[in-house]
Amino acid sequence: MYDLTKPLSIQWELNNLCNLMCPQCGRNVIKDGKLQWKYDDLNTVDTSLITFRAAYKNIRHPVSHIRFIGNLSEPVLSKDFLPICEFLKAETDTAFQVSTHGSVRTSDYWKRLGKIFNGNPKNIIFFSIDGVGNESLQNYRIGANFDKIMKNAKAFIEGGGKAIWRMIIFKHNQHQIEEARALAESLGFWEFISVQTNRRHHMNEVYEYRGKKRILENQDISSEWNDEVDKNRTSSEILDIQCKYKETNSFYVDYLKRVWVCCYIPNKAQFGRQHEWYAKYNDDMTNSLVYKTFDQIMENEFYDTIQESWNDSDTCLSDCKKFCSQSTGITRQAKWTSPTQQEMWT
Ligand SMILES: C[S@@+](CC[C@H](N)C(=O)[O-])C[C@H]1O[C@@H](n2cnc3c(N)ncnc32)[C@H](O)[C@@H]1O
Ligand code: SF4
Ligand code: SF4
Numbered sequence: 001m002y003d004l005t006k007p008l009s010i011q012w013e014l015n016n017l018c019n020l021m022c023p024q025c026g027r028n029v030i031k032d033g034k035l036q037w038k039y040d041d042l043n044t045v046d047t048s049l050i051t052f053r054a055a056y057k058n059i060r061h062p063v064s065h066i067r068f069i070g071n072l073s074e075p076v077l078s079k080d081f082l083p084i085c086e087f088l089k090a091e092t093d094t095a096f097q098v099s100t101h102g103s104v105r106t107s108d109y110w111k112r113l114g115k116i117f118n119g120n121p122k123n124i125i126f127f128s129i130d131g132v133g134n135e136s137l138q139n140y141r142i143g144a145n146f147d148k149i150m151k152n153a154k155a156f157i158e159g160g161g162k163a164i165w166r167m168i169i170f171k172h173n174q175h176q177i178e179e180a181r182a183l184a185e186s187l188g189f190w191e192f193i194s195v196q197t198n199r200r201h202h203m204n205e206v207y208e209y210r211g212k213k214r215i216l217e218n219q220d221i222s223s224e225w226n227d228e229v230d231k232n233r234t235s236s237e238i239l240d241i242q243c244k245y246k247e248t249n250s251f252y253v254d255y256l257k258r259v260w261v262c263c264y265i266p267n268k269a270q271f272g273r274q275h276e277w278y279a280k281y282n283d284d285m286t287n288s289l290v291y292k293t294f295d296q297i298m299e300n301e302f303y304d305t306i307q308e309s310w311n312d313s314d315t316c317l318s319d320c321k322k323f324c325s326q327s328t329g330i331t332r333q334a335k336w337t338s339p340t341q342q343e344m345w346t
Contacts, residue, residue: 001261001298001307002246002249002251002298003249004061006249007061007063007064007249008059008061008063008064008249008250008251008294009063009064009065009067009249009250010059010065010066010067010251010252010253011066011067011070011250011251011252011253011262011263012066012067012068012069012070012252012253013069013070013071013073013252013254014046014047014052014068014078014081014084015045015046015070015072015073015074015075015077015078015255016041016042016044016072016073017043017046017073017074017077018042018043018072018073018074019103019104019143020074020101020103020141020142020143020144021035021142021209022140022141022142023035023140023142023202023207023214023216024140024197024201024203026038026071026072027039027071030205030207033206033207033208034207034208034209035142035207035209035214042072045256046077046078046079046080047084047255049080049083049084049087051257052080052084053087054290055253055257055288056088056092056289058289058292058293059289059293059294060293060294060295061294062093063092064094064095065094065097065122066088066094066095066096067096067097067098068081068096068097068098069098069099069263070254070255070263071254071263071266072255073255074100074101074104075098075099075100076102076104076105076113077104082109082112082113082116085116085117086116089120089123095122095123096117096123097122097123097124097125097126098125098126099125099126099128099166100126100127100128101127101128101129101141101144102127102128102129102148102149102152102153103141103144103145103148103149103152105152106152107151107152107154108155110151110152110155110156111155111156111158111159112159113125113156113159113161114156114157114158114159114161115160115161116161117156117159117161117162118159118161119160121162123161123162124161124162124163124190125156125162125163125164126163126164127149127153127164127165127189128141129141129146129149129166129167130168130169130173131146131167131172131173131176131180132173132179132180132183133146134146134147136172136173136176137149139170139173140168140170140172140216150187153189154188157187157189158188162190163188163189163190164190164191164192164193165180165184165189165191165192165193166193166195167180167192167194167195168195168197169194169195169197169219169221169222170216170217170218170219171217171218171219171220172216174219174220174221177194180192180194181194181337191336191337192336194335195335196222196225198229198232200218200229203216203217203218204216204217204218232322240325240326241310241311241316241320241321241324241325242324242326243261243262243320243324244262244323245262246307250262252266253289254266254267256285256288257288257290258285258287258289259287259289259297261303261306264319264320264322264323265278265317265319267282268282271317271318274318275315275317277301277305277309277315278317280302281300281302287300287302306320310324
């Protein structure tokens with residue numbers, strides 16, 4: 001599956017913890033008109049430094065960088081997040097990158113984090129800030145505190161960390177892009193990116209959360225983008241699949257330390273009902289870096305089968321068709337200030 005003569009890279013979901021309620025996040029769902037958690041067992045699992053070290057050791061191949069992100073996770077909520085980054089800095093050649101909502105912990109903590117991030121230009125934090133001011137921001141980042149995020153980001157940058165402001169464009173913030181870009185620049189962010197989302201679920205639909213009626217509206221400044229997303233949503237054909245993760249020698253570690261090809265396919269019960277080969281892997285809890293080395297996990301037939309499935313419409317997972325079919329899969333969605341910086345990070 002992977003080219004082991006080259007370094008690997010990893011997307012690592014450190015926990016299933018988060019204190020926000022973003023309506024399109026994989027943690028949440030709108031059911032019976034109410035925004036709620038999708039799974040009962042959220043906010044239960046963390047990764048300690050001891051477990052992280054053991055799992056990292058079990059990879060036994062060079063790792064160029066780890067991105068702490070994940071479908072269910074706010075990485076900075078991990079109890080040992082700071083010592084985990086310290087360990088990577090002191091004992092490995094692996095760079096570390098993070099996606100965070102930034103609305104947790106104190107500015108002292110973020111300053112310390114900035115110092116740890118300093119020293120390797122590849123260490124970087126993406127702050128997910130989808131609006132300027134609380135009122136705008138909380139249309140999507142429900143529960144976030146704009147002023148706290150600004151203080152934290154500032155402290156991180158003062159500590160010597162490199163930060164990117166990543167803003168997803170919705171109707172509520174589409175008029176604030178230039179304001180956010182200017183603010184990012186004045187605070188010393190290294191880069192500002194505006195991102196068009198290809199998610200459409202729960203958009204333009206009234207829902208309730210904690211007794212308040214809300215609505216998340218789609219942007220209408222780029223009809224071109226909306227047309228492209230609509231075209232993609234109506235197609236379920238396999239058209240020349242190029243696995244994004246295989247191509248970049250990357251894999252995914254979920255909050256249980258289980259190994260997957262990418263962020264789109266972990267722990268999906270519906271795929272298990274459709275495909276026996278998927279169920280067999282998903283039901284086996286031992287394909288985890290706690291129990292096995294990376295090479296032992298790669299011996300599982302799952303990795304041959306998934307590669308074969310990309311040429312067979314019946315066995316192919318719907319998410320592989322959706323995200324990685326070349327003619328329909330949408331790949332360009334972020335606008336960076338500097339193309340040179342984009343090349344370094346995407
Ligand atoms: C589940 S979050 C985990 C990391 C962290 N909690 C955060 O929000 O940055 C993973 C990534 O999904 C992004 N994301 C969340 N909602 C999105 C949406 N509607 N469209 C595109 N990306 C989204 C986040 O900004 C983040 O970069
Ligand atoms: S902050 Fe991140 S993990 Fe938390 S709900 Fe929002 S998108 Fe999901
Ligand atoms: S969705 Fe399928 S093809 Fe795309 S990155 Fe994941 S495993 Fe690879």
